[in-house]
Amino acid sequence: VKTITNTPRVVIVGAGFGGLAAARALRGKPVDVLIIDRHNYHTFLPLLYEVATAGLEPDDIAQPVRAIVRGARNVRFRMAEARGVDLEARCVMTDTGALPYDYLVLSPGSVTNFFGLASVEERALSMKDLRDATAVRNHVLRNFERASIEQDARERDRLMTMVVVGGGPTGVELAGALAELKRHVLPHDYPDLDISRARVILLEALDSVLVSMPPRLQRKATEQLRALGVEVRFSAAVAEVTDAGVTMKDGSGIDAATVVWVAGVRGEALGAALGVGTERGGRVRVTASLQLAGRTEVYVIGDLAHAEAGDGTPYPMVAPAAMQQAEVAAANILRDLRGEVPQTFRYKDRGTMATVGRRMAVAHVFGLQFTGLVAWVLWLTLHLIQLVGLRNRAIVLVNWIWNYFRYDRANRLVTDVGGGRSEIGGGER
Numbered sequence: 197v198k199t200i201t202n203t204p205r206v207v208i209v210g211a212g213f214g215g216l217a218a219a220r221a222l223r224g225k226p227v228d229v230l231i232i233d234r235h236n237y238h239t240f241l242p243l244l245y246e247v248a249t250a251g252l253e254p255d256d257i258a259q260p261v262r263a264i265v266r267g268a269r270n271v272r273f274r275m276a277e278a279r280g281v282d283l284e285a286r287c288v289m290t291d292t293g294a295l296p297y298d299y300l301v302l303s304p305g306s307v308t309n310f311f312g313l314a315s316v317e318e319r320a321l322s323m324k325d326l327r328d329a330t331a332v333r334n335h336v337l338r339n340f341e342r343a344s345i346e347q348d349a350r351e352r353d354r355l356m357t358m359v360v361v362g363g364g365p366t367g368v369e370l371a372g373a374l375a376e377l378k379r380h381v382l383p384h385d386y387p388d389l390d391i392s393r394a395r396v397i398l399l400e401a402l403d404s405v406l407v408s409m410p411p412r413l414q415r416k417a418t419e420q421l422r423a424l425g426v427e428v429r430f431s432a433a434v435a436e437v438t439d440a441g442v443t444m445k446d447g448s449g450i451d452a453a454t455v456v457w458v459a460g461v462r463g464e465a466l467g468a469a470l471g472v473g474t475e476r477g478g479r480v481r482v483t484a485s486l487q488l489a490g491r492t493e494v495y496v497i498g499d500l501a502h503a504e505a506g507d508g509t510p511y512p513m514v515a516p517a518a519m520q521q522a523e524v525a526a527a528n529i530l531r532d533l534r535g536e537v538p539q540t541f542r543y544k545d546r547g548t549m550a551t552v553g554r555r556m557a558v559a560h561v562f563g564l565q566f567t568g569l570v571a572w573v574l575w576l577t578l579h580l581i582q583l584v585g586l587r588n589r590a591i592v593l594v595n596w597i598w599n600y601f602r603y604d605r606a607n608r609l610v611t612d613v614g615g616g617r618s619e620i621g622g623g624e625r
């Protein structure tokens with residue numbers, strides 16, 4: 197990469213919520229910024245479930261990083277995968293060569309946590325990037341195609357059974373959207389199938405969905421899911437995913453051809469590759485000012501960072517935390533250049549929300565609780581504002597209006613012709 201000037205070089209790993217916010221905060225400042233990502237695009241993960249359920253296209257929720265940084269004279273992009281960091285030599289090792297840095301901001305996010313369950317990792321679908329979401333869409337739709345020609349009634353039911361494991365926001369949103377697909381779209385697409393036999397099952401190992409929300413909203417979200425026809429099961433811990441479906445820890449089983457695992461995430465492998473040890477969940481411990489202890493030029497932010505709140509608990513793995521940390525890391529780099537002491541990170545929690553379906557959502561924002569239509573409109577507005585790219589916003593808005601008034605989910609292409617080797621889904625990714 198051509199060095200633009202002799203000014204200090206900041207390498208940012210990851211063009212997700214944290215990495216992009218760091219680049220934005222350093223734009224026009226006296227540093228040269230190189231942002232790298234293994235993808236050449238930024239993904240708006242909160243809308244991933246809509247891609248998985250045929251509501252949106254992958255392109256609608258992603259934006260090329262080069263388009264985002266265009267116009268920022270001191271910011272460059274390289275499509276590269278970081279494999280490790282030589283902390284001594286101050287170099288990021290990538291598949292495109294070694295990249296020297298004066299300051300390093302690591303924001304590579306997280307990966308699906310299979311909690312050591314090999315059969316789940318092998319066979320279940322997950323929801324961490326666009327490829328995963330497209331695989332879910334292809335898999336679900338292909339199973340309905342198969343069901344439409346299946347003679348055996350039991351196998352036909354299995355092909356139409358979709359299990360979502362994990363009752364966090366992604367699991368709730370995915371299960372709700374699959375239930376709406378079943379209710380409003382599939383009966384018209386498959387007039388020869390008895391779609392009432394299709395099932396959407398949400399399994400949660402604890403005794404509630406959305407555990408980070410107030411109990412009233414947890415109950416409300418469960419009611420909304422059940423009203424949509426989702427079978428919500430609590431204290432339901434998965435032991436294994438087999439060719440037939442899911443086996444629970446209590447020995448019972450569910451015949452299902454689709455199993456999507458959204459039960460948790462852990463820090464990206466780059467964290468462990470740093471060689472400084474990791475905390476629970478594979479996250480890298482940082483100081484209150486988000487630096488590696490003894491390596492003040494290295495910042496870790498976002499899902500990978502184990503930064504502790506006053507009570508000793510790590511901050512949640514959510515987009516606002518990553519973006520707020522990015523701003524503090526960028527500010528601290530500039531303070532260091534001016535010879536000033538770094539500032540301490542404090543998370544401003546403005547709340548959380550999850551949507552379940554049409555006019556159904558729960559929101560806990562600024563200490564207030566909303567449900568139903570108000571929460572749903574709040575959710576739609578906030579996500580539309582935060583989506584990167586004017587064109588994406590316009591397309592998503594048009595899709596939402598179309599889907600709302602037509603009771604449709606318009607993007608129902610099976611795009612991996614020749615795929616679909618595995619009955620459960622692992623082979624399609």
Ligand SMILES: Cc1cc2nc3c(=O)[nH]c(=O)nc-3n(C[C@H](O)[C@H](O)[C@H](O)COP(=O)(O)OP(=O)(O)OC[C@H]3O[C@@H](n4cnc5c(N)ncnc54)[C@H](O)[C@@H]3O)c2cc1C
Pocket residue numbers: 209210211212213214215232233234235237238239241242243244245276277278279303304305306323324365366464466497498499500513514515516518
């Ligand atoms: C399906 C889903 C829905 C979500 N919904 C919400 C929501 O509604 N609200 C909310 O607040 N949070 C939500 N989250 C969580 C939120 O997306 C994360 O907390 C946030 O993205 C973390 O930001 P980050 O910068 O740490 O990582 P990310 O935004 O994940 O970005 C990481 C980037 O690094 C790249 N990368 C990773 N490893 C490497 C490597 N070795 N080399 C090069 N590049 C690499 C990746 O390609 C990616 O672009 C959701 C997450 C998922 C998976």
